[in-house]
Amino acid sequence: MRSLAAALWLLLLLPAPSVVAVKEQDFKKCHESSFCRRGRALADRATEHVKSGEKWKSPYSLDASTIVLEDGGSRFTGRVRSSLYPEIKFELDVRVHEDGVVRVRMDEKEGLRKRYDEAASWALLKEPVLSPSSKWSVGKKEVKVVYGAKKDQVEVTVEFEPLVVRMKRNGKDQVVLNGQGLLHMEHFKKKVEKVEAEVPVVEGEETQKVVQLPPNSWFEGVTEDGWWEETWKTWTDTKPKGPESLSLDINFPNHGHVYGIPQHATHLDLPTTKGEGASFNDPYRLYNGDIFEYPASSSSLSLYGSIPIIHAHSADSTVAVFVAVASETWVDVAHPTQKSTETHWISESGILDIFLLPGPTPDQVFGQYARLTGAVQLPPHWSLAYHQCRWNYVSSDDIRGVQKRFDEEDIPVDVFWLDIEYSEEHKYMIWEKKYFPDPIDMLNDVAALARKMVIIVDPHIKRTVDYPVYKEGQELDLFVKNKQGNEFEGWCWSGSSAWIDFFNPNSWEWYKQLYKFNGREDGKWSWTESTSTVHIWNDMNEPAIFNGPEITMEKDSIHYGGWEHRDVHNINGMLFANTTSQAVKERTTPYNRPFVLTRSYYAGAQRFAAMWTGDNMGTWEHMAVGIPMVLSNSISGMSFTGADVGGFFGNPEPEMLTRWYFVGAFSPFFRAHAHIDTKRREPYLLAEPYKSIVREIIRLRYSLLPVWYTAFRESSVTGLPVTRPQYVVLPKNEAGFSIDDQYYVGASGLLVKPITEAGITETTVHIGEDQVYYDFYTGHAYRGSVKGKSVTVPAPLERGPLLIRGGSILPSRDRPRRSSALMKRDPFTLKVALSQSGNASGELYLDDGESYDHREGNFIWREFVAESTKKTVTISSKDLASRNPDSAVDGVELAIYNGGNAFANALDGVRVERIVVLGLKNKPTKVTLGKAHLEFTFKDGMAAAGNKEGVASKLTVKNPGAFITSDWSIVLEL
Structure with missing residues (x-):
């Protein structure tokens, strides 16, 4: 959502989003991101070696003498060595879960620094139970485990040299890790002065001074490309840890269709990004961002959420791979044949932590993933009905008037929404009394007709001492820090803002107390001008920062534990919504089920929130692409999802709006929403016959609520x-x-x-x-x-x-x-x-x-x-x-x-x-x-x-x- 009033002072920072479509140049392509350049260049070198008849061999191998069987043989560890850097120590940890899922972890040990290794802990429902019956055996060339029924056996092998992990079913490859030799975990280095040379970093660009690597670096390339610092437009990203990216090929030799890795505006069956006739030039990017008026087809414009799971399907079987990484990640997709798929994953930081889901049916894959990250929680029944939203319903009387018109026109509705203008100077949870003088009475008027309200609470906290949320958060030292270790300051709807660091466990209970509408036991401020019928909308939680690079937080900002924002970016927004959900749940005794809508999300977010596809446009193309976007999120765990009916931007003609209501009525989350600059388009404003048609579509949704609720129970x-x-x-x-x-x-x-x-x-x-x-x-x-x-x-x-x-x-x-x-x-x-x-x-x-x-x-x-x-x-x-x-x-x-x-x-x-x-x-x-x-x-x-x-x-x-x-x-x- 956007705010016209708040945007006046932002005109020097951003174009008015209601007028100007997204500027793709404001967001990086792969060639503008040094770690993605390095990863793609590695893949290109491998391809050229093979084409020229030269041998390409991964430098990584598993030292058989170091293998240790643990946990009764269901897990093993061993030392991985790189022929390029034999002095660097890597450890491999491979285990089999009781449901057949295989987890593969690799981390640098005894290095100069520690890699971020906590992504899985935020995503997983609980620590998986290991299989008591699956036993690894060590051979001369590999470590192997076989499990499952005789007619449907799964075999996993970890080959020693080069290091390759294969999952097979009945002798046929299902998933292969490092089969192309693209594994590269950039180890931590000391920064030393080296000879610089003038070379073109990117083809077609002017030469730049770069540090050259030794001439025998056939694997890593010839230059230090963005290792210690990287400048893009007016921002400089300092990299005190140096290069730490991770590259890996994950291939499906017998599966010609792949789905997942949301969120992108594209087809469900992912179009190719490499190879002859590729649909896109850039890899799919997983980097949560605020991209308004996004195009209806793009791979590099990653939208608001990221779930690093990919499903591979054939008529014989379905498998999936969940890559537990929280940093910016790019994924190339290619089909060397119609029956096979190659993917190449390039992440900026983190360890290798991969879950291989063996299937072999779609249903079994979904069950395996749900046991890892949790299933969607059964939502409140009313949240499956029709939601009416707009930026913004401008006053208490406006809400009452909209409700009255729905009833006069016999159009069912369950939920009314309030966007950012309800709040005083965008200090969320504090009402703008000029327009909302009687919030409790308004909320009770809506509740009297068995309806609810959803009110927005964004993560940016206005930096002013008269805002108790900011004052308390500052006193408790709960805000994200900048690279100097001081409170991070950015600009959003509230003006100068701070961001709660939800990686800090001290923030959780404090934040939940803010939602106590009956007051806090310690007597401090809470949202007492609220009721149990209010539920919450979390927007802008990527986080969106108007004066930041790519409209988000600088990567060298610091979170709890000393981790850089680059390490945790894709998880950040989920923690805000997760904590909000718990706050809404725990404000009542006994607990009632909360409803929270989040724009940003990661694996595991389905346990706490619904999501929507963000700032779409009122065009036929956006209506159409919203369907595969909903399906892609659904198969990736986020079942409670939908797209804004009518499009957030624009004024759809009656035919389009009517068709869009049918799309919405058959989406899990059914909400009409519109930008502040659009014409009012509540369904009762439509001329006939459109109004009557839309009325019947909404009524059809209500008549089928038993079907939807039963489907959610199963999910x-x-x-x-x-x-x-x-x-x-x-x-x-x-x-x-x-x-x-x-x-x-x-x-x-x-x-x-x-x-x-x-x-x-x-x-x-x-x-x-x-x-x-x-x-x-x-x-x-x-x-x-x-x-x-x-x-x-x-x-x-x-x-x-x-x-x-x-x-x-x-x-x-x-x-x-x-x-x-x-x-x-x-x-x-x-x-x-x-x-x-x-x-x-x-x-x-x-x-x-x-x-x-x-x-x-x-x-x-x-x-x-x-x-x-x-x-x-x-x-x-x-x-x-x-x-x-x-x-x-x-x-x-x-x-x-x-x-x-x-x-x-x-x-x-x-x-x-x-x-x-x-x-x-x-x-x-x-x-x-x-x-x-x-x-x-x-x-x-x-x-x-x-x-x-x-x-x-x-x-x-x-x-x-x-x-x-x-x-x-x-x-x-x-």
Whole structure:
């Protein structure tokens, strides 16, 4: 978000962001970053050696005589030597986790300084348990471990010379580390005076004075390129530790598709950055940044978050690699063949700390990653509903007026948001009383209609003694330091600002106390003009600093423990959101679930916050690229994600805005947001027919909230993404591996294909299996095929393409309400979409939506099943938790579960008001529930069996006498 008023004094620092699009020259390319230049040059030298017929061999080897088996043989350590620097000591540590994940660590030992080695500790949920049964064995040329079933064995070898790590499955390479010999851990050096020479550092640039290396440095190059100091534009980055970058090739010889390493505006299936016909010239950059009006396609413009995980997929298997590094990182991607992928990772600092996730299915990869970094926590139910935001709602009366208009127009909404202008001089948590004179009354007025508010709190702390947050933080010495060891000062919306150092554990409890709306026990300041219905939005936490290099903090700034900002940059913003989440949670007794939206994030952030894709633009291109961006974040752990509906910048025409509402309604996080300079575009302001269409789209989101909440429950347990790309759901269908403009919602069977172009009335949907799919609105049946098939579906403006996979049962609540909290006792409709074999299944998960009582077994978890025989179809409801005593909810195992728990009892009497069955072969002769005969209507249609397409048959049973909390069976006699 941006502020016009606050930006007036910034005009000399930055262009007005609402007028000028991003200037790519304000952000580095690889050739402008010395460590990236060095890493890419190393790869180029290796390539040239191979092309010229010369041998390229990694200088790193594992000294077999130093290998020690530890922890019962599930782990080994050993000394790694470099032929270039035999006096430098490196240690390798390789271990097998109990779920088959392999961790590979390498660090410099007894060096001049210590490398940053704490990235994993911030990302990991807990220290992984080692496998008691996987034993390493030492051979003449390698160390090896084999584990898994005989027909699906994983073999990991660590070859001695050169050092290469291979993970194989059934004899086939899955992941290879250093197979191309690009491993290079720059060891710490002493700065000495050397002979300088005039050479061109970058091709095409003027010559510069650089220090030349010895002539035999075939591996490292010929010059000291940016080792001790680096100047870019007006900033000079001092490097007191000298060069410490890490380069490594990570290759997937039998996987032709790779996904992940968010956040970038590009396709889900990552386009290439090297090789013939590469899509981009620069590697993918992982360096959290504030890039407003970002282009709809870029590799080098890394956006607000960074998750260093990459998935590799083929029809045979899926694997993933998580690289626990927190510094700026560049990743090259190449496909030497259609069936293989090479990646090259170049990081500025840190140790080598890599987790190899063996899969072999997408589901197993997600589970392995969730056990490492945690799954998304089950969010408050209301946070899955519709959010209305704008920079800025300007007063208490403005909020009241917006709420009133939503109700007058019968448009549901759950959350209103306040941007930075609510605060006095951008001193967050202190109200601007000129415009918000009665904040508690305003908050209570919103809460009276069962709604919430989300209010922004940015990380920059205005440096003024009349701001108690700054005064206390300064007294407690909790702020980041500059390179001289004094309090770091930068400029942001607050003017002269300081930044809390959340790497300092002393900051955590202090910061959480600031959110106590009932006051602090020590009597010091807290946000007492707040309530339990207020939740928090963390923006600008990359951190964004207007007068800093690349609009962020200088890399030689100092954090707790003496670490430089370069070492921890990508983690920094996550810690702010993590602590905020804990603060919002712990302000109440008993605790309620917090909602925090963060712009900056890292691996593990999914345990605490939702995220959005930042300052997008109101264009068709940005609407379209937002979909793969959401999918990319989802498969990387950040399932609770979405893009600003309508685009943050610009004034989308009604057709575009209407289409965007459909995109938002089928994103996990559904929020409309707009820049301060845009025209008001709340949905009630639209002319007809757009207003009515948008109203129905939002209502559709509300009716499907049971589907979304159930999907989040599954994600909180398994790590599976809430929105799932084709390759995740149908991992054998090669035609779907690169599809990223359609996706599934959880395991519900809903297949979504948003329209992201103007003037579209029909589109194609890929059905990647031999199954029937039904149009959600009309019941039209479409047929797939074994190899996959594209079908043409209608796409009128009033309803985006939405199909139900045959074999699914969808629970919905179809009565329009003003907010989701008012739906708690509403009845359900079950839509049964029979498969080609006449069967179907689905789940429903419910709890109170706000507390943690579900962790004590207070919830409803039902399974609906339709089973066909030649003469009957039986539709039943069964309790899932009692049938799965080892099940978990929200990552918490429930050893004891009582189907008659307090929450279930509170919903006793909530009924199923309608059952709709699609795809019956024949009209039933009767429908019964026990001895009761039920009334029904039947519309004939195309038979479910066979290859014909057309409108499917539809059976409707109203008021069957079934209840959501009890077991029952309805029999259709054919």
